[in-house]
Amino acid sequence: MLHNKLEQKAVESGVVCAVDWWAVILTRSVFVFVYSLESPGAVAAMPVHPGLSIRGAQEEDPPDPQLMRLDNMLLAEGVAGPEKGGGSAAAAAAAAASGGAADNSIEHSDYRAKLTQIRQIYHTELEKYEQACNEFTTHVMNLLREQSRTRPISPKEIERMVGIIHRKFSSIQMQLKQSTCEAVMILRSRFLDARRKRRNFSKQATEILNEYFYSHLSNPYPSEEAKEELAKKCSITVSQGVGSTITVSQVSNWFGNKRIRYKKNIGKFQEEANLYAAKTAVNAAHAAAAAVQNSQANSPTTPNSGFQMKDEEFQLDSAESKNTLLSNMFTGSSGSFSLPNTGDMFLSMQSLNGDSYQGAQVGANVQSQVDTLRHVISQTAGYNDALAGNTMYSPHGLNANGGWQDARTPSSVISPTEGPGSVHSDTSN
DNA sequence: TGGAATGATTTGAC
DNA sequence: GTCAAATCATTCCA
Numbered sequence A: 001m002l003h004n005k006l007e008q009k010a011v012e013s014g015v016v017c018a019v020d021w022w023a024v025i026l027t028r029s030v031f032v033f034v035y036s037l038e039s040p041g042a043v044a045a046m047p048v049h050p051g052l053s054i055r056g057a058q059e060e061d062p063p064d065p066q067l068m069r070l071d072n073m074l075l076a077e078g079v080a081g082p083e084k085g086g087g088s089a090a091a092a093a094a095a096a097a098s099g100g101a102a103d104n105s106i107e108h109s110d111y112r113a114k115l116t117q118i119r120q121i122y123h124t125e126l127e128k129y130e131q132a133c134n135e136f137t138t139h140v141m142n143l144l145r146e147q148s149r150t151r152p153i154s155p156k157e158i159e160r161m162v163g164i165i166h167r168k169f170s171s172i173q174m175q176l177k178q179s180t181c182e183a184v185m186i187l188r189s190r191f192l193d194a195r196r197k198r199r200n201f202s203k204q205a206t207e208i209l210n211e212y213f214y215s216h217l218s219n220p221y222p223s224e225e226a227k228e229e230l231a232k233k234c235s236i237t238v239s240q241g242v243g244s245t246i247t248v249s250q251v252s253n254w255f256g257n258k259r260i261r262y263k264k265n266i267g268k269f270q271e272e273a274n275l276y277a278a279k280t281a282v283n284a285a286h287a288a289a290a291a292v293q294n295s296q297a298n299s300p301t302t303p304n305s306g307f308q309m310k311d312e313e314f315q316l317d318s319a320e321s322k323n324t325l326l327s328n329m330f331t332g333s334s335g336s337f338s339l340p341n342t343g344d345m346f347l348s349m350q351s352l353n354g355d356s357y358q359g360a361q362v363g364a365n366v367q368s369q370v371d372t373l374r375h376v377i378s379q380t381a382g383y384n385d386a387l388a389g390n391t392m393y394s395p396h397g398l399n400a401n402g403g404w405q406d407a408r409t410p411s412s413v414i415s416p417t418e419g420p421g422s423v424h425s426d427t428s429n
Numbered sequence B: 001t002g003g004a005a006t007g008a009t010t011t012g013a014c
Numbered sequence C: 001g002t003c004a005a006a007t008c009a010t011t012c013c014a
Helices: A002-012 A015-036 A055-060 A065-077 A088-097 A106-150 A155-196 A203-215 A224-237 A248-264 A266-298 A316-322 A342-355 A361-365 A367-380
Strands: none
Touching: A065 A155, A106 A155, A203 A224, A203 A248, A203 A266, A224 A248, A248 A266
């Protein structure tokens, strides 16, 4: 009876209603933030009510499993707990989950910035909430003190009232944490969705990747260094909007997809393979010519001594004049080329590869291009039975089981114009 | 608009 | 950890 009267008085004085009202106010900020992800600026317009508090209740109440789950989640997401660079841990986790893109892309920093905002809102509201709870408890205690003048109030009664307040504020706290978790989840899903959103690579990027793939057809497994190099090369040419770069994992994805799809449908990729093989072969010819010129210039008696073949060292002008034999074999740049005498062609490449330059780096450097040319030759000459075991003329380096020969010991040549002479060790395997 | 192409993800083996 | 394979999800294009 007395209790009912007291509660009624509390309601009349707006005490209990205020608690429910606070539940709305305190959690609104977080919700508003979530919706403001779409329309930033709305947060600033929201009024903020002065606070409450309930620290005592948190210490006294038995741990709520749901609350514990929320706490753990907020900690894991980097919202609760000590600040570590504005939730960078969560951002890194999200980046890792999205394919290991450890780059500081715009999207990444955007995610971090928004997570920091959520964290700030959460802590501000939590602080206000604790303060408000303390004030509110004090207010109720004063009310009880007033009541004690007219009637005796037992400690049990006081305890019960405080308990009611604490439970109310606990539920508010739960709502705040829930809202924050939802905000983080929404942000995260949008962030990940945005990354999942597929964009085709630029033509140049695809060309670079294809060039590498077809020039290493016998073993299309680029090393980490090669992947990095390719990613770097591709990023230069990619223009897909702000923050669009090709990462190492994207390069890995690309090669993974390419290997599978090539193997599944060799016929379909034939033309493409020929095109790139021809392209690479011309490059190889140019490189070989440059090597010849270089070696002659450097040391007439000891050819090729100390020669290092690299893209930037190509001497295309002289290559043009010294390799008309090979260059003339390819007509146009569309990939359609004629091989009137594939045997001769192969012989000339053999001599390039082994005979004339045996033991020299030049020979090693053009090895992959020779492989590519062999592929062209074999295709043109009708060596289509790739899986039949003719490894000499295997157009794609696939073994009889359908796997690439020596797939676990990849060649790691950075540039299609480089050869096995500059093989990098593939630490990933 | 439907199918092809393609980048990303998942799963399981190693 | 990487890989192949299957699959999903999106983009491209006739």
